[in-house]
Amino acid sequence: MARTVAARVSRSSTAETTEADLAAMWREAARDAPIARAMMSNLIVFRRLRAGGGADRPADLPLQDVVAQHPSRVIAVEHDPRKTDGEPCISVELAVVAFGPPQAQYGVEQITICPTCSDASLPSIVRRLIRGDLPTAVWWTEDASAVPPMPAIVAMARQLVFDSRAWRDVSAGVRAVTSIDQDDLDLADVNWRRLLPLRRALVTAASDRRDAWRSDEVRVRYGAGDAALAWLAAGWLMARLDWPRPPTVQEEKSMDAGVAVEVGAGDAAFGVALDERRAVLTRGGDPPTSFTARREDEADAVAAELHSLSHDVCLRDALAALNRAFGAA
């Protein structure tokens, strides 16, 4: 849900004067009325510029809606990697964005840096902007299957937020996020959140049996754009039921989007169909059971992940199982 920005001030700065300029902006912001400098975490938002100057991911990230819900020091990195030697060129734009009613206003600060520099020199530019007394999250807005998260940037973070829905190549995306050698990193996939109603439906469907389903009696179908979601469902089942091989995963041209899981055949068969609103479990003559999906947009989902500093074991296990499956294929 879009949040109303009460006020926004911005100015250009330099890498050397960023902190002093921000302090001055906060003093100015508080001149007329008190404003809380709200900061739960450092949030590094990464975009990589292409050769032509544009980025794969459009610039219309719902960043303000994210930080209205999870106030952070935003370090937006728009990296242009074309310059690989010599001194980097860095342009810095600062903003203070205020939210809330006049009597309880809070503001967040946004540092946008556009470094033209090599991958190797980028971390040193970002690192100096991080406040060490706050947790750090990286929101990797690129398609990780094409632009894998940079280990040196991710190493600064406690949490890596990404959206597997953007992966054009699921196996490359899985490889990219599972290859990060950082045990204490909290992986947070906003696409994975969409799978929760389907997982709940499958847990409910399993409640009256003891023996596990076999991988060859499970079929996962998906609509356009939801390949990653379907594979995550398959990976989760593989991990939880110790399957060495994934079940059948197929794109279904007739499906708009979403994922459907069918289990078994005959009278005991059942299916779960997931769309944006709900997962519906259909089994025999029982009335369908509906598992409501959370009503959230991208900003809500990212903010919710940022709020939660905990390891999602289920996601990690699903990704690891998929990595093994794709490696073996």
Next chain:
Amino acid sequence: MADRPSLADRLAAGETHPAPPEPLTIVIFGGAGDLAHRKLLPALYNLHVDALLPARIAIVGASRGEMSDAAYRAFAKDGVSQFSRRPIDEDAWSAFAEALFYVPVAIDNEQSYAALGSRLDVVEHERGIAGNRIYYLAVPPALFAPAVSNLARRRFVNRGSERPFARLIVEKPIGNDLDSARAINDAIAAVFDERQIFRIDHYLGKETVQNILVLRFANSIFEPLFNHRHVDHVQIVVAEEEGVGTRAGYYDRAGALRDMVQNHILQLLTLVAMEPPRSLDSDVIRDEKLDVLQSLRPIAGGDVDASVVRAQYAAGFDAGTPVPGYREEKGVARDSRTETFVAIKAFIDNWRWAGVPFFLRTGKRLPKRASEITVRLKEVPHILFNANSGSRLDPNVLSIRIQPDEGFALGISSKVPGPRVSIYPVRMDFHYGSTFGASSPEAYERLLLDVMVGDSTLFMRRDSVEAAWRWVMPILDRWASQTAEPIPTYAAGDWGPREAGRLIESTGRRWREP
């Protein structure tokens, strides 16, 4: 050899999202009333939007008047539109509305329950619900006993049975005194086991109240200080800006002590003062809270006059607007002796809090609506920076704001920049709203969800309710015996009568205005 885990357990392993509650039906007695309209239905709608309701649910409003399901859905939608923290999302609403039903029921008429039972059977069959039920008594306390006895007669309750479960939610006030509280509890206990009963005090569902335990027991900086060695005194204030309003009929029989102190304020006191529980199990926490109530030093006889101040608001101003005094309010007797303000100096006679006064204060028509707990630490010794008697340092104060603007602040002393050693009190301030950004769930959302999953931690147990009554009864008895003494007054818009100031100032302390 240990049993192999079930298939469902294997699939649910490692899940960080709590499992949704089991399919169930919520029957709201008083379902067409104000509480349902303003609080319960909006809370249930928000739980639906957050995907926290069971996959199969029916919400059945039960009230005296005739109404169709469609009319009840319109009634609910109106309540959600006006009072939900979120605007209505039409898609979400239509799915939620399908779960809403209405049955006319005269709560004190056994015959009504036959129709209710038939309708519940049909609804539950159609929606695939196996019979788990929550009965919410959003009705006056006088109807608690007839409601539960009719539920028993018509076999709505599987006593002692784990599945399908029947749970009962009752709203405060639980009684008007200790005897009536016992009578209500006895009537309920004749039908429901204690573990099936959820007594709501909505204060306990507020984020800041839940945060008191986190603040105390998840931060090593605070817990070592919460005792008589470091704390000078504690203040708990629940201030209301409004007058008696439309509640005169109830309030004039109750008064501030029954309405606020016996439940909300004593519950807050238990959370501030309790010992660390050995686990987060609901009964372990409630045992510790009960210990505090049982350790409260009784205030009886002449001690009441020395330790308790009661008062009534007189005519005055509310934000500049003239307002009448309590006795001029509609529905209030002209010679009413009901207190609209009470201030108490209390002590907890245990090792941790020996000698530390707890000042409790609540009232109507105070300058603003605010609930706050203040823990004032002892002064540093009068040497070094505190040596100058002309400029004593402010002691550290931890204040926990419950409403509005939930959060907490710590007052500390800091050097003023410059060549001189000049010390100024500054605040480290935490606001839920600006730190966590998103709007917090309403108290009823959390409490209703807890009932669905069977977690009674935030609900009052019978022994706790009765212990609280036991403590306030001598105060009520003393007041009842003083039929001739005048009751102090305070002008509407003031922080209470002069007597309340004297109560705390006689100990060398001052009230802190929230």
